[in-house]
Amino acid sequence: MHDDSIGRRGWIKLVGGAAGAGAALVVARQAGAAPPAAGKGMQAVPWPYAPLDPDATAERAFKGYLEGHCMYGAFDALAGQVADKLGAPYTSFPTRMFTYGAGGVAGWATLCGALNGAAAAFQLLSAKPEPLVDALFRQYEQAALPDWVPASAKFPNVKSVAGSPLCHASISAWCKASGKKAYSPERKERCGVLTASVARHAAIILNAQHAGKAFPVLEDKATAECASCHEKGGTLENTRAKMACGGCHFNLGTKHPAI
Incomplete structure (x- = not known):
């Protein structure tokens, strides 16, 4: 039984807080990092990461x-x-x-x-x-x-x-x-x-x-060339994207897209 004066929301907060605190202790102990806290704290990212095979x-x-x-x-x-x-x-x-x-x-x-x-x-x-x-x-x-x-x-x-x-x-x-x-x-x-x-x-x-190591990001020179005209600061500035242009816009055998 419980004191009705606390109310349903109050009990949810109490139970949730206790569960969150217990979870936080478990994660902190295993990961060596501060875990996301219960409630609004869980909305914050990133959560701790453990390297994967x-x-x-x-x-x-x-x-x-x-x-x-x-x-x-x-x-x-x-x-x-x-x-x-x-x-x-x-x-x-x-x-x-x-x-x-x-x-x-x-x-x-x-x-x-x-x-x-x-x-x-x-x-x-x-x-x-x-x-x-x-x-x-x-x-x-x-x-x-x-x-x-x-x-x-x-x-x-x-x-x-x-x-x-x-x-x-x-x-x-x-x-x-x-x-x-x-x-x-x-x-x-x-x-x-x-x-x-x-x-x-x-x-x-x-x-x-x-681990603080570099990882490769492949270049797409053709798309970068398109962006120089069509992206922010370009002559046309009529799109915004990082994805390759040629996958959708280029006609076979031509050097410029059909829009």
């Missing part, structure tokens, strides 16, 4: 893809592993919310879900997430992926260069390279393997940043 991250991402698709697979592989290492309050994070990113957000084929999930993890775990996003997204645009394959994969791996962070462009490029259909079982597995590759690279650069 890239290959274990990739394996978990592939498994996560099979459970909840690309965005969930990438986020769970990164933040989920930190939760396993550090415990509460990380373990209470609703990772299943990230299933919305499947197929470029509910099948809309916009931002690749693996990139979306990794970027969410960067925001949660890094004090400087933007350089990590830049490095990961540019690598996704320019590299031949997937570049890591789990032992449990059923089909031969076919690499392709997306030229864009968009799910639509990535899948179309892979279909052209593989000769397979977009709704084939081979494509479904490919996106799982791609999720694993993305999460693996995300772990590598997160680890590097955490």
Whole structure:
């Protein structure tokens, strides 16, 4: 029984405060860093980070893809592993919310879900997430992926260069390279393997940043040239973006985009 004069909200605050304090002690003891406090303190980022094994991250991402698709697979592989290492309050994070990113957000084929999930993890775990996003997204645009394959994969791996962070462009490029259909079982597995590759690279650069080491950010000279005219301070200044221009705007065989 309790004193009704305290009221329901008062008891929620008391219980929440006690639980948060206990969680804080656990995390501080395990991570050697100040954990997020209960209530408003949990809204602050970043939360403490624990370095991850890239290959274990990739394996978990592939498994996560099979459970909840690309965005969930990438986020769970990164933040989920930190939760396993550090415990509460990380373990209470609703990772299943990230299933919305499947197929470029509910099948809309916009931002690749693996990139979306990794970027969410960067925001949660890094004090400087933007350089990590830049490095990961540019690598996704320019590299031949997937570049890591789990032992449990059923089909031969076919690499392709997306030229864009968009799910639509990535899948179309892979279909052209593989000769397979977009709704084939081979494509479904490919996106799982791609999720694993993305999460693996995300772990590598997160680890590097955490250790104070440099990590590569690939250049895109063609896009930089476009930006000199179309971006902030340019003659036209009629767009704002970092993503490669050629993935959408250039006609085959021409040197300037059709707008």
